[in-house]
Amino acid sequence: MNFDGEVLTATLKGEGGSRKSPIFFRRPPDRDAFYGVDDLPDLAVRSGKWKFLCEYDGSNPELYDMQTDRGESTNVAVQHPGVVSKLSESLQQWHKEMPTDNGATYRAAKKKASKGKKKP
Numbered sequence: 001m002n003f004d005g006e007v008l009t010a011t012l013k014g015e016g017g018s019r020k021s022p023i024f025f026r027r028p029p030d031r032d033a034f035y036g037v038d039d040l041p042d043l044a045v046r047s048g049k050w051k052f053l054c055e056y057d058g059s060n061p062e063l064y065d066m067q068t069d070r071g072e073s074t075n076v077a078v079q080h081p082g083v084v085s086k087l088s089e090s091l092q093q094w095h096k097e098m099p100t101d102n103g104a105t106y107r108a109a110k111k112k113a114s115k116g117k118k119k120p
Contacts, residue, residue: 022047022087024094026101045091052077052087056095061088 010017025044041053041062051072053062061084063077077084 022090024091026095026098043091043095045087045094047087047090050083050087052084052091054088054091058088058092063087 006019006021008017008019011019023046025046027042027044041060042056044051044053046066049065049067051064051066054060061077062072062075063080063084064072064074065076066072069076
């Protein structure tokens with residue numbers, strides 16, 4: 001496993017600077033819904049001005065330009081297929097290198113359990 005930390009002392013002291021390498025995220029598997037959204041993306045990466053999100057298998061890509069759209073209101077994935085491909089590939093590789101989080105199995109078990117419940 002590769003660690004991706006960087007020294008950000010100057011940034012924290014207000015002396016400028018910023019993270020240079022991409023930073024990767026994985027949503028905890030039990031937090032699939034939040035703020036009224038029923039199926040949140042599983043994986044994300046911030047790289048430069050881009051924020052890219054997708055499911056574990058790379059489907060449902062979302063790409064946002066954080067310089068012009070900090071509210072993430074416009075998904076520009078279709079307009080930037082090269083960026084999507086590059087970020088998706090690096091995100092999938094990072095995810096494979098991480099310890100298994102059982103997110104995909106958790107989701108399948110949760111759906112199966114909800115189908116088995118009888119409605120009053």
